[in-house]
Amino acid sequence: MVPEYYLVIKMKESIIMKIHYGTALGAVALVAVHILMRLSQKFSDSLQYQNVLANYHFLPYALMLEVILILLSVHGFNGLRVILLELKQGVAYERAINYGSIVAMIVLVAYGSRTILMAGMGLS
Amino acid sequence: MATVEVPKEQKVEPTTPAPAPSKPKTITLRISRFNPSEHAETKFEEFKIPVQKWTTVLEAILYVKQSLDHSVAVRYSCRQASCGSCGMKINGKPRLACYTKVSELESNVITVEPMNNFPIIRDLAVDFKQLFSTHKKMKPFIINEESEVQPGTKEFVQTPKDLEKFLQFSYCIKCGLCNSACPTMATDKSFIGPQGLAQAYRYTADNRDQGKKDRLKIVDQSHGIWRCHFAGSCSDVCPKGVDPAMAIQLLRGYMLGFRK
Ligand code: SF4
Numbered sequence: 001m002v003p004e005y006y007l008v009i010k011m012k013e014s015i016i017m018k019i020h021y022g023t024a025l026g027a028v029a030l031v032a033v034h035i036l037m038r039l040s041q042k043f044s045d046s047l048q049y050q051n052v053l054a055n056y057h058f059l060p061y062a063l064m065l066e067v068i069l070i071l072l073s074v075h076g077f078n079g080l081r082v083i084l085l086e087l088k089q090g091v092a093y094e095r096a097i098n099y100g101s102i103v104a105m106i107v108l109v110a111y112g113s114r115t116i117l118m119a120g121m122g123l124s
Numbered sequence: 125m126a127t128v129e130v131p132k133e134q135k136v137e138p139t140t141p142a143p144a145p146s147k148p149k150t151i152t153l154r155i156s157r158f159n160p161s162e163h164a165e166t167k168f169e170e171f172k173i174p175v176q177k178w179t180t181v182l183e184a185i186l187y188v189k190q191s192l193d194h195s196v197a198v199r200y201s202c203r204q205a206s207c208g209s210c211g212m213k214i215n216g217k218p219r220l221a222c223y224t225k226v227s228e229l230e231s232n233v234i235t236v237e238p239m240n241n242f243p244i245i246r247d248l249a250v251d252f253k254q255l256f257s258t259h260k261k262m263k264p265f266i267i268n269e270e271s272e273v274q275p276g277t278k279e280f281v282q283t284p285k286d287l288e289k290f291l292q293f294s295y296c297i298k299c300g301l302c303n304s305a306c307p308t309m310a311t312d313k314s315f316i317g318p319q320g321l322a323q324a325y326r327y328t329a330d331n332r333d334q335g336k337k338d339r340l341k342i343v344d345q346s347h348g349i350w351r352c353h354f355a356g357s358c359s360d361v362c363p364k365g366v367d368p369a370m371a372i373q374l375l376r377g378y379m380l381g382f383r384k
């Protein structure tokens with residue numbers, strides 16, 4: 001059986017780039033909602049400790065933050081992967097960049113999710 | 125027999141005076157010299173060249189070779205912008221030396237250097253190996269099982285509209301100026317480059333061709349079509365009006381499902 005990581009790395013570049021463009025569009029839309037939410041009250045008030053916590057306690061909003069986190073991590077690290085591939089070439093180097101960016105994506109999403117989860121559950 | 129005498133002072137004036145012969149102007153030609161087997165560094169040598177209004181940069185270089193220093197290495201063949209051999213950087217911009225007049229540069233100092241993004245063989249001559257091998261990988265021919273004309277078959281009919289889809293891109297002379305102007309090629313040595321991608325589009329868009337799937341697969345790789353950032357410098361320098369940047373976007377259209 002083909003291991004899972006093989007499928008990820010062997011993904012066609014066109015599929016990766018479609019994900020790249022899709023995550024960019026999704027992130028722009030959701031970040032716009034996120035910014036508009038700041039403007040639903042006085043900007044400085046929206047950033048008060050209690051208000052920020054309330055955002056995390058509101059499940060749809062917390063889910064939206066989670067989606068933004070995933071979209072930005074995928075888009076950002078794929079963008080970085082592309083830049084690094086254009087900078088230098090070589091089989092070992094390119095493999096390291098491909099795997100490294102996937103690991104970085106997972107780590108960032110895991111760390112961000114932990115924050116969202118803990119704040120949502122009232123832990124600190 | 126009667127003779128007619130013409131008075132001495134009566135002169136016959138031509139209706140339009142003959143143009144005065146234009147005076148040759150002298151310019152300084154700076155040639156980049158580099159021999160990988162001899163010098164470690166590139167140096168510039170300067171030559172004073174007499175030029176006319178119509179003198180091309182290639183003619184100026186050939187004047188140096190003929191009269192001043194025959195060791196200058198330059199590649200050329202047709203001298204009429206057809207063979208794609210004489211590409212070089214002229215005053216910083218990739219151009220064909222045979223297609224660039226000294227007068228159009230509006231400078232008394234002309235600097236010629238080998239094209240960027242190509243290995244230098246010597247002086248102005250660069251190595252085209254990668255360009256040609258990439259071009260070949262794009263399958264630059266019509267792929268069609270029924271392309272052999274047999275008795276009882278006839279040629280493929282194309283409407284002017286069919287032709288329009290790829291004609292512009294078939295004017296490529298493989299001079300490599302686009303690749304030398306491409307900012308992605310400057311750092312990504314594995315990038316297919318605008319020349320190869322434009323040719324992949326040229327054959328893919330040809331309605332006689334059935335090799336679209338193969339070609340799209342070839343360009344769909346980590347150093348393929350997606351590495352183009354649409355800087356447009358390739359189209360800016362192309363001497364044949366091919367517009368590789370547009371070809372790349374059109375080829376992307378197939379991959380993103382905008383074109384069939
Ligand atoms: S696309 Fe234009 S610049 Fe590029 S190789 Fe062909 S003719 Fe030369």
Ligand code: FES
Pocket residue numbers: 199200201202203204205206207208209210211220221222223
């Ligand atoms: S010599 Fe053939 S294109 Fe210039």
